[in-house]
Every structure is written in C-alpha cells, then in structure tokens.
Amino acid sequence: MAVTCQCGGERTRKLEALLDRYRGQPQALIQVLHQAQEIYGYLPREVLKKVSLALNVPLSQVYGVVSFYSFFTIHPKGRHRISVCKGTACYVRGAEQLLEHLREELRIKPGETTADGEFSLEVVRCLGACGLGPVIMVDEDVHARVMPERIPDILSAYRS
Amino acid sequence: MNLYRAHVLVCAGAGCISSGCQGVKNALLESISRLGLEREVKVVETGCMGPCDLGPVIVVYPEGVFYRKLKPADAVEIAEEHLLKGRVVERLLYRVPEDGRTAATFDQIDFFKKQTRIALRNTGIINPESVEEYIARDGYRALGKVLSSMSPQEVIECVKKSGLRGRGGAGFPTGLKWEFSAKAPGSPKYVVCNADEGDPGAFMDRSILEGDPHSVLEGMAICGYAIGANQGYVYVRAEYPLAVQRLSLAIEKAREYGLLGQNIFGTGFSFDVEIRVGAGAFVCGEETALLASIEGRRGEPRPRPPFPAQSGLWGKPTVINNVETWANVPPIILNGPEWFASIGTEKSKGTKVFALAGKVNNTGLVEVPMGTTLREIIFDLGGGIPGGKQFKAVQTGGPSGGCIPARYLDVPVDYESLTQLGAIMGSGGMIVLDEDTCMVDLARFFLEFVQDESCGKCSPCRIGTKRMLEILERITRGEGRDGDIELLEELGHHIKSSALCGLGQTAPNPVLSTIRYFREEYEAHIYQKKCPARVCRELVVYTIDEEKCNGCGRCRVVCPAGAIFGEKKKPHRIEVEKCIRCGTCMEKCKFSAIYSL
Numbered sequence: 001m002a003v004t005c006q007c008g009g010e011r012t013r014k015l016e017a018l019l020d021r022y023r024g025q026p027q028a029l030i031q032v033l034h035q036a037q038e039i040y041g042y043l044p045r046e047v048l049k050k051v052s053l054a055l056n057v058p059l060s061q062v063y064g065v066v067s068f069y070s071f072f073t074i075h076p077k078g079r080h081r082i083s084v085c086k087g088t089a090c091y092v093r094g095a096e097q098l099l100e101h102l103r104e105e106l107r108i109k110p111g112e113t114t115a116d117g118e119f120s121l122e123v124v125r126c127l128g129a130c131g132l133g134p135v136i137m138v139d140e141d142v143h144a145r146v147m148p149e150r151i152p153d154i155l156s157a158y159r160s
Numbered sequence: 161m162n163l164y165r166a167h168v169l170v171c172a173g174a175g176c177i178s179s180g181c182q183g184v185k186n187a188l189l190e191s192i193s194r195l196g197l198e199r200e201v202k203v204v205e206t207g208c209m210g211p212c213d214l215g216p217v218i219v220v221y222p223e224g225v226f227y228r229k230l231k232p233a234d235a236v237e238i239a240e241e242h243l244l245k246g247r248v249v250e251r252l253l254y255r256v257p258e259d260g261r262t263a264a265t266f267d268q269i270d271f272f273k274k275q276t277r278i279a280l281r282n283t284g285i286i287n288p289e290s291v292e293e294y295i296a297r298d299g300y301r302a303l304g305k306v307l308s309s310m311s312p313q314e315v316i317e318c319v320k321k322s323g324l325r326g327r328g329g330a331g332f333p334t335g336l337k338w339e340f341s342a343k344a345p346g347s348p349k350y351v352v353c354n355a356d357e358g359d360p361g362a363f364m365d366r367s368i369l370e371g372d373p374h375s376v377l378e379g380m381a382i383c384g385y386a387i388g389a390n391q392g393y394v395y396v397r398a399e400y401p402l403a404v405q406r407l408s409l410a411i412e413k414a415r416e417y418g419l420l421g422q423n424i425f426g427t428g429f430s431f432d433v434e435i436r437v438g439a440g441a442f443v444c445g446e447e448t449a450l451l452a453s454i455e456g457r458r459g460e461p462r463p464r465p466p467f468p469a470q471s472g473l474w475g476k477p478t479v480i481n482n483v484e485t486w487a488n489v490p491p492i493i494l495n496g497p498e499w500f501a502s503i504g505t506e507k508s509k510g511t512k513v514f515a516l517a518g519k520v521n522n523t524g525l526v527e528v529p530m531g532t533t534l535r536e537i538i539f540d541l542g543g544g545i546p547g548g549k550q551f552k553a554v555q556t557g558g559p560s561g562g563c564i565p566a567r568y569l570d571v572p573v574d575y576e577s578l579t580q581l582g583a584i585m586g587s588g589g590m591i592v593l594d595e596d597t598c599m600v601d602l603a604r605f606f607l608e609f610v611q612d613e614s615c616g617k618c619s620p621c622r623i624g625t626k627r628m629l630e631i632l633e634r635i636t637r638g639e640g641r642d643g644d645i646e647l648l649e650e651l652g653h654h655i656k657s658s659a660l661c662g663l664g665q666t667a668p669n670p671v672l673s674t675i676r677y678f679r680e681e682y683e684a685h686i687y688q689k690k691c692p693a694r695v696c697r698e699l700v701v702y703t704i705d706e707e708k709c710n711g712c713g714r715c716r717v718v719c720p721a722g723a724i725f726g727e728k729k730k731p732h733r734i735e736v737e738k739c740i741r742c743g744t745c746m747e748k749c750k751f752s753a754i755y756s757l
Binding site for chain 1: 363453555615
C-alpha cells in the first residue's frame with residue numbers, strides 16, 4: 001500500500017528543499033530547525049525524524065537540541081502569539097501584574113494555547129525595548145507601556 | 161547626485177518603532193510630496209538615537225532641530241511650518257524638566273551634551289541600510305589603513321596600547337586576546353562576534369547592530385587580518401529579527417563593494433562573515449556555550465582552559481568579542497591608541513554604553529567616558545527618578561551583577577570599582593530602582609531567571625541556585641526562618657567558587673549584594689514578616705481608614721474574595737483571614753481610604 005503524506009504538499013515541498021540544501025551538514029542543525037519551524041509553525045515529530053536523517057544527526061540529539069532552546073516548540077501554537085517580556089526593566093515596572101491580567105483574560109497559563117486556537121501565551125526574557133516597559137509582543141508588533149486596562153483592546157484587534 | 165537643502169532623520173530604533181515612528185515617517189513623506197519638496201528634503205531612517213522615552217523622535221538638519229513624542233499629525237505640521245516656511249515648531253521641542261524652557265538642538269540637552277560617542281558614533285546619524293553613508297563617516301578607512309600600511313603585529317600592538325577591554329562584561333584586554341590567537345598554532349582561525357545580548361535590561365548591542373552594522377563587520381575584518389583568519393561569524397539572538405535583517409543586508413552590501421569576500425582592496429586578504437541565529441538560551445552568551453551553539457549543538461559551556469583563543473570553534477583558535485567591542489576597533493585604528501587611552505580611567509580606557517531603564521525619567525542609551533559617576537549617569541543624563549520618588553539603588557550587570565545603594569552614587573564607574581562594590585560592569589545594563597522596589601523580591605526575580613536558564617550541566621548551578629531560590633521564595637512568602645540569610649550567603653559563596661561557567665559563578669551576585677547593602681530588608685521579611693516596599697503580596701495587610709471611609713461600598717462590590725464588610729454609608733472593614741491581597745479595593749477606592757502596611 002502506498003503511503004501518502006497527510007501534512008500538506010506545499011509545506012512538504014518546502015521542507016524537502018530545505019533539507020536538500022543542508023543534507024549531510026550536522027553543524028547546520030539549528031539553522032534547519034529554525035526554518036522548519038517557520039514552515040510548520042512548530043516542530044512535529046515527523047519533521048524531526050526527516051531532519052535527523054537528512055543531516056545525519058541521531059534523533060536523540062536532534063531532540064536534545066530542540067528541548068534545550070526555548071525558541072523551539074514541539075506543540076502547535078495559537079494563531080497569534082503573545083509574548084510578555086519579563087526582563088528586569090519590565091519586571092520592576094509591573095510585568096508580573098500584566099501577566100496575571102493576561103492569564104485571567106485568556107484563561108491560560110504561559111506555554112498554553114486558548115481552546116479556540118486564537119492565542120498562545122509565553123513569557124520571554126527581554127525584548128530589548130527596556131526603555132518602554134512593560135512591553136508585550138503580539139506576533140511581530142511590540143506594544144509599549146502596556147497598562148492592564150489596555151489588554152482587552154489590544155487583544156480584540158487580533159481576534160478573527 | 162541630488163543635493164538636498166534639508167535632511168530629516170527619523171529614528172527607527174526598536175523603541176521608536178514600538179511607539180509608532182512608521183506612521184510619523186509616512187505622514188512626513190506624504191506632506192513633503194504634497195508640498196512639492198521631494199527634491200529639496202530627504203527623509204532618512206536611522207538607528208536608535210538613544211532617548212527611547214521621548215519617541216518617536218526626529219532631527220531636522222542642517223539646523224539640527226530635535227522634535228520628540230510625535231504623532232502623524234505633528235509630522236504634517238513640521239512639514240508645513242519648518243520644512244516649507246522655515247519656522248521651528250516650538251510646541252514639539254524638548255522641554256528642560258527644571259524650568260520648562262524649550263531646547264531645540266542636541267547641544268542644549270543634557271542627555272546628549274554629556275555623552276562621548278565612540279561605539280555609537282554613527283547610530284542615529286546614518287541610514288544603517290546604506291553602506292555609502294557609513295563610508296562617508298570614515299567607514300572602512302580603518303580597514304584600508306590596516307591592509308595597506310600596517311603589519312598584523314602592529315595592529316595587535318595598537319589595540320593593546322589603546323587599553324580596550326571586552327565590553328561584554330568580563331573586561332579582558334582585547335589586544336591580548338588577539339595576540340593569544342595570533343600566536344596559537346592551528347588553522348584555519350576564526351573571528352566571532354557575540355551578539356547574544358542576554359542580559360535582560362541591556363539593549364546596546366541591538367542598537368549598534370540595527371543602527372551601525374558595518375562598524376561591527378569592519379572591526380571583525382581588522383581582527384581577521386591581525387590574527388590570520390578568513391572567516392567570521394556573528395551569533396545574534398533570535399529575539400532581534402530587525403538586527404538580523406540589517407546585518408544580512410550590510411554583509412551583502414559589503415561583499416558587493418569588495419569590502420568583504422575575496423581579495424579585499426586588491427591586497428590579497430580575504431575575509432567573509434556569516435550570521436548564526438540563536439534560539440533563546442541565555443547561557444549561549446557564555447563564550448564556550450556560544451561556540452557549541454554555532455557548531456549546531458546544545459549550548460552547554462565547557463571548562464576553560466583551553467580558552468577559545470587557543471581552542472575555539474571546531475577546536476581552532478578563535479577570537480570572540482562582543483558587539484560594542486568590535487564597534488570600538490575602527491576608531492582606535494584611525495585615531496591612534498593614544499587618543500583612546502586618553503579617555504577613561506587608569507585601568508578602564510575609552511567609553512562605555514549604558515542602557516538606562518527602570519525607574520528613571522530618561523530611559524534609553526547613553527555613552528559616557530569610563531569614570532563617569534553613577535550620579536552623573538542617573539541624574540544628569542537620566543534626569544532622575546520619576547514621580548518625586550526616592551532613589552534606592554541601581555542594578556548593574558543584570559543577573560550576574562548586583563545592586564549599588566545611594567551612598568555609592570559618587571563612585572566613578574569602571575570595571576574595578578563596580579566589582580569592588582559587589583556588582584559588575586556586565587554589558588552595561590543599568591536598572592534604576594526606587595523606594596517601591598523590594599530588594600528581596602528583586603533578588604528572587606534574578607534567581608528565578610538564572611534557575612530557568614541554567615543549562616544543568618554542573619550541579620552547583622543546577623541544584624545550588626534551586627536551593628537558593630527556594631529559600632528566597634520562602635522569605636518572600638513570609639515563611640523565612642532564623643539562619644536563612646547566613647545559609648544564603650554560604651550557598652552563594654560555594655556556588656561562586658565551584659560553578660563551571662560565568663553564568664553559575666556570578667549567579668549568586670544579586671543575592672549577595674542585596675544582603676550586603678539591604679540586610680535590614682531581609683530581616684524585616686524574616687523576623688517582622690513585613691515587606692517594607694509593600695511588594696511581597698503575602699506580607700501586605702490592607703486596612704480601611706475609618707475616618708476617610710464614607711461607606712460607598714465600591715470596595716465591597718469589587719472584592720473578589722468577599723472579604724470586605726460594612727453597612728452602606730458606614731465605615732467598612734477588611735477581614736484579614738479572607739483577604740487574598742489583590743489590592744483591587746485600594747485601586748478602586750476614590751477616597752484614598754484604603755492603605756497597605
């Protein structure tokens with residue numbers, strides 16, 4: 001019986017092209033994982049297996065790298081990713097309270113995704129916008145000097 | 161080439177982007193074209209100018225008029241008034257906080273006037289996406305000088321004589337590091353730029369990469385020539401996409417112009433640079449962990465020696481310096497080591513970029529000569545503490561650093577003085593703390609950070625910081641015990657002396673330095689079960705002032721725990737056992753009748 005891939009032709013094609021470029025180059029592992037995650041939004045087990053074979057790195061080592069770096073994720077993320085900066089500058093200016101409001105508003109903990117798949121919440125260490133704390137990043141947009149009462153407005157702009 | 165009568169520089173640093181500079185720029189461009197000034201006025205996007213708190217900011221040249229906190233509508237007014245009619249728009253100028261006077265140009269504003277810019281010489285002045293503008297500011301002249309008239313040994317001597325030390329934190333003499341690599345056997349050799357700016361609270365590397373990427377590339381190429389390397393890598397953290405983008409563009413342009421690549425300037429010297437993007441691991445700022453990450457592995461540090469200068473990337477001699485260090489190299493070559501060594505203190509030469517953040521009026525980036533006092537940085541450049549609050553301490557060096565209290569504000573800042581005070585220079589993050597900051601809670605925050613980022617390879621860091629964190633959590637919950645402070649000190653000293661890498665060896669610093677200067681705050685938490693700054697939630701007690709309460713009932717309605725009781729129009733009271741200490745009642749009371757102890 002022929003096995004057909006269920007993960008979408010376009011993405012598979014992109015992944016194959018990526019793997020072809022780096023085939024047999026173990027030192028490119030992190031770069032390949034970055035780009036694979038860009039294609040899929042996360043790093044599914046099947047993708048990791050393919051990366052392992054193509055780069056000639058044992059799957060255990062691939063997984064070791066994936067689990068070491070916080071940027072990589074093996075779980076699907078929400079359509080919009082909310083990152084709350086918990087760097088020092090943001091922390092002393094109230095990032096903790098902000099996070100608490102977001103948790104209440106979305107009813108999820110950092111690292112989780114809302115049931116409707118709309119938002120996922122995470123804590124990041126420093127976005128480098130320390131002069132404007134507390135900051136949160138939704139997808140690619142940085143929101144500066146966020147007060148808890150602004151959260152509903154900010155979120156509603158992203159809801160589909 | 162078209163000559164323009166005016167240039168408008170729009171700051172497009174990360175701070176101004178998040179406060180909306182794109183809208184301002186678009187409004188400017190539209191107005192300029194509507195007024196038919198396209199051939200007379202040029203709009204340029206620059207890197208970070210520094211005063212993030214005032215963003216979005218622009219500067220109009222030739223006069224050098226500085227406008228701040230702009231909205232798109234303001235940009236239209238500037239185009240119509242200033243650019244068309246030549247009238248400065250007073251209301252958009254900076255105002256001196258003391259007397260409300262307007263200040264039109266940089267030389268009238270303390271924040272800029274008191275700076276000496278070497279590493280930041282181009283950021284905020286040139287378009288970072290244009291190699292021509294970098295060249296116009298003497299860019300790549302130092303590389304030309306080195307390749308055409310200096311021997312590799314002379315380059316190393318020059319850097320050694322300048323007294324430049326590593327700006328990433330530890331302050332190792334840069335020239336010496338180069339010399340070790342140059343003399344080390346093994347080939348090929350490598351040059352690496354550490355742009356994994358992990359210290360939460362520091363953003364100077366980001367600003368240099370985004371605002372003046374060529375200065376880093378030029379510095380690296382000069383080192384390549386000095387040590388005999390032909391390949392460089394820049395390791396940038398993934399959280400800085402704009403820096404990656406601008407750096408990629410800079411590398412591409414430099415290759416196109418023959419400033420990187422094969423046979424540079426026809427001298428036979430070849431040098432190229434590639435970017436490696438990190439993946440969110442703080443420990444990768446440690447040099448041996450960073451090298452492991454470039455090689456595609458888990459970013460775990462290894463014992464030193466051997467140092468990377470002898471055995472670095474793929475076991476080959478490697479010079480690894482921080483972004484700010486690289487940006488200092490070209491001016492040293494051009495102006496001579498004596499010039500650089502004439503700035504700063506006896507052992508710390510040149511300038512240092514600091515990222516001012518936290519409870520300070522003028523947040524942003526400043527570059528000052530080594531030896532400038534903390535008071536000058538925080539009060540003269542930083543404009544002091546907002547809201548009439550009291551200065552309490554300044555935290556330098558991030559999770560590896562410490563807190564310096566008010567009585568040392570007049571200490572000249574250099575590598576040695578900060579270390580003596582139990583803090584470190586670090587990469588230059590300066591978080592200002594006021595009376596509302598709890599030092600125990602802050603120490604807990606840093607420990608939580610370190611614990612989270614510990615790679616787990618060595619047990620002092622993995623287990624030791626965990627135990628320290630548990631003790632601190634207990635203290636901030638009001639469950640501190642007699643002997644906890646001594647235990648923290650003992651653990652801290654053991655971890656410092658036995659951890660494998662810089663992360664672990666410095667991890668106890670925030671705790672030890674706060675115990676050293678704010679021991680009474682620890683004692684208040686442990687013995688009186690009180691948090692003097694009223695931050696630690698479990699230790700705060702909310703009370704209603706019966707004199708002020710008129711019984712409106714607002715607090716009773718909003719209390720999520722049902723802990724407030726009272727009849728209408730009569731003073732209410734809070735039942736301490738039921739109170740969950742969320743502070744909502746205090747926030748909502750219109751009569752300031754609720755206070756916390």
